[in-house]
Every structure is written in C-alpha cells, then in structure tokens.
Amino acid sequence: MKYHGPDLFDQKACMVYQEPLQVYSTMAEATYLRELWLLEDGTFVEVAAVRVKCRFPAESYSTAYRTIRHTMTEKDWHDYVPEEAVDLFEDFSKYPFDAETGAIYEV
Numbered sequence: 001m002k003y004h005g006p007d008l009f010d011q012k013a014c015m016v017y018q019e020p021l022q023v024y025s026t027m028a029e030a031t032y033l034r035e036l037w038l039l040e041d042g043t044f045v046e047v048a049a050v051r052v053k054c055r056f057p058a059e060s061y062s063t064a065y066r067t068i069r070h071t072m073t074e075k076d077w078h079d080y081v082p083e084e085a086v087d088l089f090e091d092f093s094k095y096p097f098d099a100e101t102g103a104i105y106e107v
C-alpha cells in the first residue's frame with residue numbers, strides 16, 4: 001500500500017532537526033515529534049509529527065502524519081538550546097534541494 005497525502009509545503013524543503021517529545025511502545029510504537037524544516041526560500045517552519053510503527057513476525061506497517069505548527073520567528077527560538085540551534089547544520093546535506101546548491105546561513 002502506497003499512500004501519499006497532500007504536500008505539506010508549497011516549495012522544496014528539508015528537515016534539519018527532529019526531537020521526540022513522547023514515545024509509547026507496546027505492540028506498536030507511537031512517537032510524537034517536533035521537527036524543524038528549512039524551506040527553499042530560507043524560512044524555518046516548525047512541524048508536529050506523529051509516527052506509528054507496527055512490527056509483526058510476518059509483516060510490518062509504518063505511517064506518519066505531519067502538520068505545520070508555525071513559521072519560526074525570533075521569539076520561537078527560545079524553545080531550542082542555543083548549541084543545538086548552531087548544530088542544526090552540521091549534518092545538513094551540501095545540496096539539500098534536489099542537487100541544487102543551497103544557501104549558506106550564518107547562525
């Protein structure tokens with residue numbers, strides 16, 4: 001089964017940070033995540049995500065739902081540890097947007 005819902009953003013984007021806020025694990029693992037996405041226009045957007053994974057001996061199932069919480073403004077960065085905000089780009093791909101050179105940001 002392949003299902004793809006509507007696009008989350010109206011432009012190319014790349015997730016640069018993900019933090020699990022709550023995790024529940026029984027036969028299925030459910031995780032509530034906070035994600036930070038960098039849009040192609042240089043805007044940062046905070047996204048709430050729920051991921052559910054079910055693993056059985058014969059098969060497995062995984063699904064994720066994401067919704068935009070808000071576009072980041074200066075006051076929104078207080079939810080992030082300064083060192084973590086600086087480290088957001090350490091693992092960031094050299095070409096995050098489909099092999100197009102991305103912009104370089106100074107934090």
